[in-house]
Amino acid sequence: MDGNQQVLPLAFAIVDEETYPSWKWFLQQLSRYVRRGRRGMCLISDRHGGLIKAVREGPDFASPHGVHRYCLRHVCSNFNSIIKNVVLKDLCWQADSEYQLRKFNRIMEEIKKQSVKAFAYLDQINKEKWTASHDGGWRCGILTTNMSECINGVLKGARRLPVSALVEITLERTVHCFRVQAIKGQKMLQNNQLWTxxxxxxxxxxxxxxxxxxxxxxxxxxxxxxxxxxxxxxxxxxxxxxxxxxxxxxxxxxxxxxxxxxxxxxxxxxxxxxxxxxxxxx
Structure with a gap:
C-alpha cells in the first residue's frame, strides 16, 4: 500500500495452486527481490494453512524483520462458520477493528457474556495477529485484504490465457496503473501538496x-x-x-x-x- 491507501503492486507469481511449497517459494522470492534486507514489512493475509506454515519457517515476518497479520474479514468469516450467530459476528468485527484497548476489552466481555464458546475461539488466537488494538501500528490502518482484490479487477479476463499472454497483459495493465498514479503524484507536487x-x-x-x-x-x-x-x-x-x-x-x-x-x-x-x-x- 502507498501513502494514499492505494495498492502499489510490486510482484506477481504464477503457481499451480495454493500450497505450502508454493507459498514458501513465493515468500523466498519476495524476500530476495522485494524485501532485500529491509525491516518493517507487514504481511496481511487469510489463515491459509500452507501460508501460515511457510511464514513460521521463514525469518522475514518475525521480529525484528517484519510481522504477519490476519485479514479481519477472514477472521470474522471463520468465526461465523463455527459460531453461526450474526450478532456475535458483528461483535467479532467490532472487537477486531477497535483501536482502543479499553473498548476492545469491553466488547470481548460482551462476547463472553453471550457465548463462552465464541469468546474462547477468539481468545485462543494471538491478539497481535487479528486485533487493531494490539497491532502496534504495523497495519497502518489496513484491516483486511479487500484492497488487494482490486487487482483482480485490473487483471479481469487474463487468468485463463496462456502463460506468456498472461504475463504480457499483467505487465501492460500494471504499467498503466503506475502511469495513472504517477500523474496524480505530479499534480500533488505541482500544487505544493505535502501529504497525500x-x-x-x-x-x-x-x-x-x-x-x-x-x-x-x-x-x-x-x-x-x-x-x-x-x-x-x-x-x-x-x-x-x-x-x-x-x-x-x-x-x-x-x-x-x-x-x-x-x-x-x-x-x-x-x-x-x-x-x-x-x-x-x-
Whole structure:
C-alpha cells in the first residue's frame, strides 16, 4: 500500500495452486527481490494453512524483520462458520477493528457474556495477529485484504490465457496503473501538496473533532497532556493521554495511521506546535 491507501503492486507469481511449497517459494522470492534486507514489512493475509506454515519457517515476518497479520474479514468469516450467530459476528468485527484497548476489552466481555464458546475461539488466537488494538501500528490502518482484490479487477479476463499472454497483459495493465498514479503524484507536487489526499482528508476530519476536546494535566517536560472528549449531547466522556515526542495517543489512531488524531491535534495546539509536521506517513 502507498501513502494514499492505494495498492502499489510490486510482484506477481504464477503457481499451480495454493500450497505450502508454493507459498514458501513465493515468500523466498519476495524476500530476495522485494524485501532485500529491509525491516518493517507487514504481511496481511487469510489463515491459509500452507501460508501460515511457510511464514513460521521463514525469518522475514518475525521480529525484528517484519510481522504477519490476519485479514479481519477472514477472521470474522471463520468465526461465523463455527459460531453461526450474526450478532456475535458483528461483535467479532467490532472487537477486531477497535483501536482502543479499553473498548476492545469491553466488547470481548460482551462476547463472553453471550457465548463462552465464541469468546474462547477468539481468545485462543494471538491478539497481535487479528486485533487493531494490539497491532502496534504495523497495519497502518489496513484491516483486511479487500484492497488487494482490486487487482483482480485490473487483471479481469487474463487468468485463463496462456502463460506468456498472461504475463504480457499483467505487465501492460500494471504499467498503466503506475502511469495513472504517477500523474496524480505530479499534480500533488505541482500544487505544493505535502501529504497525500488520504492523509489530508483524515487530518482535517480529526481537526474538526478536536474543537470539542479539552486539554488537562500538562507535562511540559515530556510534551504530553491528557485530553478529555465529550459526546454530542454535551456529557463529558473519555480521557486520552497524548505524548507528542513519541508521536502516540492512547486512542491508538496516531500510532496506527501515522496521522495526528483529534486528541493529538488539540495538544499540539495547546503547545503551539504544528500538527501538520507531526504526520509520519507520506
Amino acid at each position: 489526499d488520504f492523509a489530508c482528508k483524515m487530518f482535517i476530519s480529526w481537526q474538526q473533532k478536536a474543537v470539542e476536546h479539552t486539554v488537562t494535566k500538562y507535562s511540559h517536560v515530556q510534551q504530553s497532556a491528557s485530553v478529555v472528549t465529550r459526546r454530542q449531547n454535551g456529557h463529558w466522556m473519555n480521557t486520552h493521554v497524548v505524548k507528542i515526542a513519541n508521536r502516540e495517543c492512547s486512542c491508538g489512531k496516531w500510532n496506527q495511521f501515522g496521522i495526528p488524531c483529534s486528541h493529538a491535534q488539540k495538544v499540539c495546539g495547546a503547545y503551539n506546535i504544528s500538527a501538520w509536521l507531526r504526520i509520519i506517513m507520506i
